[in-house]
Amino acid sequence: MQEIIDACGSMIGLPYDGEPVDQLEHALQCAALAREEHGEAPFVVACLLHDIARAPAVAGLPYDGPDEHHGQAGARWLEPRVGSRVAWLAEQHVPAKRYLVAVNPAYREGLSEVSARTLVGQGGPMSEAEIEAFKANPDWPLAVALREIDDRGKVPGAVVPGLEAYRPELGEVVEARLARRRAVVGGDGGGPAGACPARLVPSRRLRV
Numbered sequence: 411m412q413e414i415i416d417a418c419g420s421m422i423g424l425p426y427d428g429e430p431v432d433q434l435e436h437a438l439q440c441a442a443l444a445r446e447e448h449g450e451a452p453f454v455v456a457c458l459l460h461d462i463a464r465a466p467a468v469a470g471l472p473y474d475g476p477d478e479h480h481g482q483a484g485a486r487w488l489e490p491r492v493g494s495r496v497a498w499l500a501e502q503h504v505p506a507k508r509y510l511v512a513v514n515p516a517y518r519e520g521l522s523e524v525s526a527r528t529l530v531g532q533g534g535p536m537s538e539a540e541i542e543a544f545k546a547n548p549d550w551p552l553a554v555a556l557r558e559i560d561d562r563g564k565v566p567g568a569v570v571p572g573l574e575a576y577r578p579e580l581g582e583v584v585e586a587r588l589a590r591r592r593a594v595v596g597g598d599g600g601g602p603a604g605a606c607p608a609r610l611v612p613s614r615r616l617r618v
Contacts, residue, residue, distance in 0.1 A: 428523070433464050437459070442571060459492070460481070463480040463487065482504075
């Protein structure tokens with residue numbers, strides 16, 4: 411768990427593509443909205459970590475490449491640490507934007523200037539086949555909810571809990587991942603998702 415906290419902490423002060431908050435402020439605002447409106451630990455953690463590939467301690471991807479967006483890179487890092495469901499939800503915040511643009515023309519008009527610009531490089535609106543594939547996962551409504559929270563978590567000066575507030579949710583999903591691993595291999599889990607001492611980041615007033 412400490413590795414995850416440290417990765418989030420490495421986003422302090424990291425620019426967020428021209429948005430009025432930094433990467434950590436955005437992550438904390440999204441997690442706060444998720445906890446308030448949904449409460450389920452996997453969803454809260456997915457909201458907290460959806461942009462984790464931007465973190466210097468993970469991949470440090472400032473922009474999406476032509477063959478892979480930051481959600482995909484983040485999911486690869488997340489899956490062995492927090493499990494496939496959380497990793498999928500985090501990854502899908504990019505496809506969910508493409509889905510919403512395809513099914514709701516008004517959604518595109520409400521995108522921030524940055525999100526509208528990055529949409530082009532991310533593939534634009536989904537095709538009918540892509541929509542069908544996206545909705546084949548039963549968690550697709552949660553992916554859309556995460557995207558909508560992603561769009562809202564950009565408020566300069568918002569006061570939200572710090573990273574240490576999400577230790578219970580992180581602990582729950584990390585332990586669930588370890589339990590599944592133990593059930594499969596009959597071992598003690600080990601690896602990057604193992605238990606660790608807590609070094610907590612204090613609550614902070616968000617500012618730009």
